[in-house]
Amino acid sequence: MADTLFHKVWNAHAVRRLPSGQTQLFVGLHLIHEVTTPQAFDMLRQHGWRVAFPERTFATLDHIVPTTPQKRPFLDLMAEEMTASLERNCRDAGIPLWMLDADNQGIVHVIGPELGLTQPGMTIACGDSHTSTHGALGAIAFGIGTSQVRDVLASQCLALDPLKVRRIEVNGRLNPGVYAKDVILTIIRRLGVQGGVGFAYEYGGTTLDAMTIDERLTICNMSIEGGARVGYVNPDETTFAYLRGRPFAPAGDAFERAVHWWRQMASDPGARYDDRVTFDAAGIEPTVTWGINPGQSVGVSEPIAGDPADEAFAFMGFTPGRRVTGTKIDVAFIGSCTNGRLSDLEEAARLVRGHHVARHVTALVVPGSQAISRAAEARGLDEVFRQAGFEWRGAGCSMCLGMNPDRLEGRQVCASSSNRNFKGRQGSPTGRTLLMSPAMVAAAAIAGEVVDVRTVLEAVPA
Amino acid sequence: MNNSQGSSLKAQVSSLNSQAILSVSGRGLPVRGNDIDTDRIMPARFLVSVSFEGLERHVFEDDRAADPMHPFNDPRYTGASILIVNANFGCGSSREHAPQGIARAGFRAVIGESFSEIFQGNAAVIGLPCFVADHDAVTQLQTLVERTPEVNITADVASGAITAGSLRFDASLPSALRDAFVSGQWNPTAMLLDRFEEVRAVAGRLPYIRGF
Numbered sequence: 001m002a003d004t005l006f007h008k009v010w011n012a013h014a015v016r017r018l019p020s021g022q023t024q025l026f027v028g029l030h031l032i033h034e035v036t037t038p039q040a041f042d043m044l045r046q047h048g049w050r051v052a053f054p055e056r057t058f059a060t061l062d063h064i065v066p067t068t069p070q071k072r073p074f075l076d077l078m079a080e081e082m083t084a085s086l087e088r089n090c091r092d093a094g095i096p097l098w099m100l101d102a103d104n105q106g107i108v109h110v111i112g113p114e115l116g117l118t119q120p121g122m123t124i125a126c127g128d129s130h131t132s133t134h135g136a137l138g139a140i141a142f143g144i145g146t147s148q149v150r151d152v153l154a155s156q157c158l159a160l161d162p163l164k165v166r167r168i169e170v171n172g173r174l175n176p177g178v179y180a181k182d183v184i185l186t187i188i189r190r191l192g193v194q195g196g197v198g199f200a201y202e203y204g205g206t207t208l209d210a211m212t213i214d215e216r217l218t219i220c221n222m223s224i225e226g227g228a229r230v231g232y233v234n235p236d237e238t239t240f241a242y243l244r245g246r247p248f249a250p251a252g253d254a255f256e257r258a259v260h261w262w263r264q265m266a267s268d269p270g271a272r273y274d275d276r277v278t279f280d281a282a283g284i285e286p287t288v289t290w291g292i293n294p295g296q297s298v299g300v301s302e303p304i305a306g307d308p309a310d311e312a313f314a315f316m317g318f319t320p321g322r323r324v325t326g327t328k329i330d331v332a333f334i335g336s337c338t339n340g341r342l343s344d345l346e347e348a349a350r351l352v353r354g355h356h357v358a359r360h361v362t363a364l365v366v367p368g369s370q371a372i373s374r375a376a377e378a379r380g381l382d383e384v385f386r387q388a389g390f391e392w393r394g395a396g397c398s399m400c401l402g403m404n405p406d407r408l409e410g411r412q413v414c415a416s417s418s419n420r421n422f423k424g425r426q427g428s429p430t431g432r433t434l435l436m437s438p439a440m441v442a443a444a445a446i447a448g449e450v451v452d453v454r455t456v457l458e459a460v461p462a
Numbered sequence: 463m464n465n466s467q468g469s470s471l472k473a474q475v476s477s478l479n480s481q482a483i484l485s486v487s488g489r490g491l492p493v494r495g496n497d498i499d500t501d502r503i504m505p506a507r508f509l510v511s512v513s514f515e516g517l518e519r520h521v522f523e524d525d526r527a528a529d530p531m532h533p534f535n536d537p538r539y540t541g542a543s544i545l546i547v548n549a550n551f552g553c554g555s556s557r558e559h560a561p562q563g564i565a566r567a568g569f570r571a572v573i574g575e576s577f578s579e580i581f582q583g584n585a586a587v588i589g590l591p592c593f594v595a596d597h598d599a600v601t602q603l604q605t606l607v608e609r610t611p612e613v614n615i616t617a618d619v620a621s622g623a624i625t626a627g628s629l630r631f632d633a634s635l636p637s638a639l640r641d642a643f644v645s646g647q648w649n650p651t652a653m654l655l656d657r658f659e660e661v662r663a664v665a666g667r668l669p670y671i672r673g674f
Binding site for chain 1 (some may be wrong): 464490495497499501505506507509510512513514524525527528550553554555556557558559561576578579581583584587615636637638639641642645647649650651653654655657658660661664665667668669670671672673674
């Protein structure tokens, strides 16, 4: 019978129906980091449990790492304690850990795909809501809390209720200056920040078919911002080409057998969906958030609409009817698990080459991983950014959530390629975040205010 | 795979059975607003720690600082144990620190219009049921508590019945979570470890575990 990838993966990993009625689901890949695991390992120790599948568990350091050169111990003593705790826990359990001195270190959702750990047809769990990112390769990936991290460490399983599946189709060609980030912001704007609760989002259509894996990662990353815990794209030739040769991907004949299985796991033509929504790519324009959740966004050519009594207007300093273009910015941040990949940096570099960041703007580029950092440096992008007045930093989560020293101050306005514009998200309780594509951030950094990247692109060589 | 979980497992499992949660009663604390995210409930800087201890002091810390009238600043609600919220409460980050802070601040249940899935799941695993009721019922309860903070609220887990003074309405929990609270199996680790040989069997059938 025709079925969806979600159901096929679910059924292949279901261990049993629990007495509670939930499903016990086997987790094929467990990714861990320093923030949401120390308490989980403590709970394990209290019960005398060991990590059940250390060989299916991988760790990195990302959330709290300083992005300026710092030797251990870190200046932030609590950050140092978390780091030491992760080192000790991984050593004791035999879990591979990529620290700052390791070539593979980076944001957990960037390195999973990059290393070929993330593969189609897998179940993945990580104590971080942006775990939905990994769905870009056709995996079913769940963001979980710390007690669930404990469960996965102890049993390699989760107790879950199945999700409904909503097919989100985007068809047609994106216009120049319109990126994956604009597509997902538009989807969330229409379906709402709560619209995906209870659903897995299956993204498809000719626009998604034509996208690179980097672009699909951006889309799936923000599924959770639309309320959907899980988002995915069916694996296809683009997926297989991306995975071939990656360090943890199958090699040789095994790769061909893997491709055969991966194809079978993709949703079948005629599969039934609980809901379907379609978008026209041509109707999507560069999009920027004006409010305090990722659904409060607007196309650059539209006036901002909404209830003037909404607290978002007072907090952000906007009024209904205004446009988002012309908004003065203080900080420009290019990075995060949403848009900190090589193609993001390349596109931003193309825009800033030969220009300089506005005098009043602090601008930083934080690559999503050390591998991306090295690749960008090999292409000379670090110099392009530096000459344009950007700071070129080390890999980590950085100013996406301000758990390291990279934070907004006071009411600063930040043009950000990250994923959340919640109050206080970037480290200052009164700081203001405008989410947009990396190209839009680059253009805003140069102009000193939000501009329509399409007007800048006209003057840029391809 | 680690086989040393071994023989003491059954003993461990039986010691893990948690208390049944049949009903919760106490005074309420209303926090109005839709889409209240976990960054607001527990700002990220309080996650820089290796334990959950002390998180009760930081619940809504930035919102409280920005607004002296925030209900968490209102002494009339001191001692409240039931949080009353609106739609999509707990959206955003999967940080368990948010429900941990709420539970450690003395709350035993949350009643709201809707919750993010991850928040509701994280809350359930630590024994904090999140009841869902319709908009009118929830706002009536919020208004009632704002007028008479001393009113006693009772939330029955099995039936979903909420009573507060003369106000009565039906709320619900996802059926699996409801049954888990009633049977005392809301902490799932014990169940997940109960038949570990079946876990190994599923793993052994997966092509990517077998190396294709």
